[in-house]
Each structure stands twice: as structure tokens, then as C-alpha cells.
Amino acid sequence: MAHGFHSAEDGPVATVTSRALALLAAFDEGHRRLTLTALAARADLPIATAHRLAAELVAWGALARTSDGDYVVGRRLWDLGLLAPLNAGLVELASPYLHDLYSATLATAHLAVRDGLEVLYLDRLRGTASVPIVSTVGSRLPLHATGVGKVLLAHAPTEVQQAVLGALTRVTPYTVTQPGTLQRQLAAVRRDDHATTVEEMSLGACSVAVPVRRDDTVVAALGVVVATPRRDRSRLVGALQVAANGIGRELSRT
Template sequence: MTPRSAPDRLLSVLAAFDHEHPALSLTDISRRAGLSLTTAHRLVGALTEWGALERDPDGVYHVGLRLWEVAALAPRGLALRQVALPYLEDLYEATHENVQLAVRDGGEVVYIEWLSGRSAVGVHIRVGARWPLHATGVGLALLAHDEPARQEEYCAGPLAAFTPYTITRPERLRRELAEVRRTGVAVSSRQVTDDALSVAAAVRGPGGAVVAAVSVVVPEADAQVPVLAPAVRIAARGISRALGWRPEEA
């Protein structure tokens, strides 16, 4: 085994937890983190004492409230979400559909917020979930405003397919992104699951750079894109303004 630094070992304990493994025994943690039971015991003890982990009465560990409080300060996590939430609520009240806020991390989108609509379509995305850029509305909105070189690198692929409708050909993705820039909205139809459609728009920060994207996901069968598009664009502009974006200065 490669020698590992002390910070690396401690962080590997935190990394042992994910959506499929939100609660772990000490043995699970030691195995998933690649640590001896003795080392895992010592590190878990320190993390528990600090509050980064919490221990159930039955000896199972999960992520603790103290870590959540620190993480709430992440500008691209809860902090962005706090600024955006009133506008997401407005979008939800106007549409009563699934409303999302997402940011980009490399070639993926990470969902920062998810308000569930009544007509929940077969999309099971959770806060903290990741999805490739080209398949989702928010991903297309983020990619369309990326700098040309990075955009082209992504377009060149490979582009994974999730349904028969997922964009997998580079030239089609390039056309789609040009359309997003022209219209100001991104539409992803049946690309993630074969019954859902999303309409998304980019959110800009103080200097005009795209920092996030907002979207609505509806059942594809009765999706009214011309009705949803203005609502999504207005919500995105509202969040951008709240973040300090000034279109008149652009």
C-alpha cells in the first residue's frame, strides 16, 4: 500500500460515506477507507468527538451535524442555495413541477437544490447527486456558456447514453449548445429517463460568469416548453441579480 499522509487518511474516512452508504460500522469504514481497524478506530474517534461523525446507539456511524454546519458555508453549496431559494420557490409556485438548482464540477452537474413537484416524473435525483453535462438541461445550460476550448473538449466525447434519446454525437451536441446560446434556454427531452423533459437556464455571478443553472423537470408527454421557458429564464435572472449580476453593465 502507498504510504499515505495524515490528512489523506482522515479524509478517506469521510469519503467512505456516500449515497449508497450513509451509515457504516467501524469495520465498514476501515474496509472502505483502506485503513487498519486500529487506525480507523482512532480517526473515527477523533471525528466523532469533533462532531463530524455521529454514533448511533447500535454502534453505526453517520455524518454529523457539525460537518453539516461547516459545509453550509460552501459558496457553491448551501450558501448559493440560500440566495436562490426564494426564486426557486417562486418558480415552484408558478409551475408546481420539480425545480432544481445545479452547479458544474468538471464534466458533471451536482444538484444543490431540488424542490419536488406534485406530478413527480420518474426522475430520482437527490441533492448532492451528479449527472453528466450533456444529458441534463442544467448541464447543457452550463456547457453552452463555457469557454470554447473547454466546451469543444467536452463535445469531442465520449458521450454516454442513458436512453435512446441521449445526445451522443459531437456535432449534434455542438448544434444544441448553439441553440441554447441563441434562445437562452436549454431543453433536454427524454435524455435522462424516457418520460421526462427539462427546461433550464444559466445563472450568472457578479462579473457575468455562469456559476449555476436552474431548471424545471416535467413529464415529457404534456410538456409545454413555450410556457415553461420564460418562467425558468426569469427565475435564473432573479437569482443572478441576487448574486450581484448587473446586465446593464455587461
């Protein structure tokens, strides 16, 4: 379970650093929440050492504590992650097209990627209409209750789809919580190349979203939030696809 960070000959400073990194490396997609005991075991550290270093990481924001005392990755690491070339490059490349999408629709526009079993919002432009918006840059929301999330879930690996289908939570009275219904919706997303939601994440807000592809691989989703998509759905899908195709062309050149 050691992660290769221990190096006693480097001296005490390097040892403290390597142990802190071992704690962070204990988290992965299959271990998103860890008790202190599990954290210490996966980092191959004594519990007392793990507790002391974890407290320092919590104070800095690299880790956070849940209401039941488990450790999770903290918001400050996400903020740093946005500076990484992959996400930073995606946000930078997509920015002009996100602005074009906003200009064409005047609706709140989102750029999002899948992060494990959630949708992670990388960028947002707030629309002019008074529609309830729960997402912010950096927020994570359920894949099954958001337009961008359904797009990403439809193109996710089978094991991710099965995990989500096995734990469908209700956010509003309109959230889809029947696995069979969601599976049919995901099939329609793959067929029609866009997704819609109707008040599934927040009452009074509907969404339309399309995939962003790098070559043939879906790497992100682009969406808008509106009061109702019924009359304008084809126009919104068209505007989204123009922007998503532009982003995809830029990504393919990098």
C-alpha cells in the same frame, strides 16, 4: 508532490492530521479517481501509511472505494462542502426564487452547478406530477443528458466541453451521443439562452433549463422537469428566466 501538510515538530496528532489532509489534497479535477499507489505518491506518503489512513477516511465517509478498488472523494465531504459559504450562500439566496418557480409551474425545480465533468444538484423542490425524477440533492449526473447540464456545459471552458464530447455515454435510447449533434445543441443554448431535453436522462421525463448569472458569468443553472415541454415551453422558459434573473440580482449584491 508533497502538499505542505507535513510538520513533524507539531507532534504525532498533528502529523496524523497533516497526512490525512495530504491524502484528501491528492484529489483534484484531473485526479478524481486514484489507485492506492497513485494516492500514496501524490500525498508523498509510504503505501502502508496511505493504506491505513485511507481506510480510516473511508470508514468516516471522507473517501469511498469504487467497484475496482480505486479511491474517490466520499459523500460526507460533499455534505460538509454544502456548509461552505459559497454553496450555502447560493442555496440560501436561491431558495425563495426556487419556491416561486415551483409555485408558478408545479413542476420539479432544480438548482445545479457544474462539478468537473458532471452536474451537481444543490437544491430541489419535488413537483406534483408523476414524472420520473432521478436527481436528488447532492447527486451528480451527466452534463450532456440533463437540461441544467447542457446549460452549464454550453458555458463551460473549451477543455471541459472537449472532454465531455469525447466521452458521450448513452443513458436512454434518446440520449445525444453524437458530438456534432451536441455541439449544435450547445450553440443553440447560447443563442436561445435555454436548454431542453426529451427523455435523455430518464424515460418519461423532459427538462427545460436556463443559466443563472452573476454579472456576466454563468455560475449555476435552474431547471424544471416535466412530462413534455412542447406546449408549455415558452411559459416554462419565462418562469425560469424570472427566477434566474432574481437569483442573479441577489448574487450581484453579495
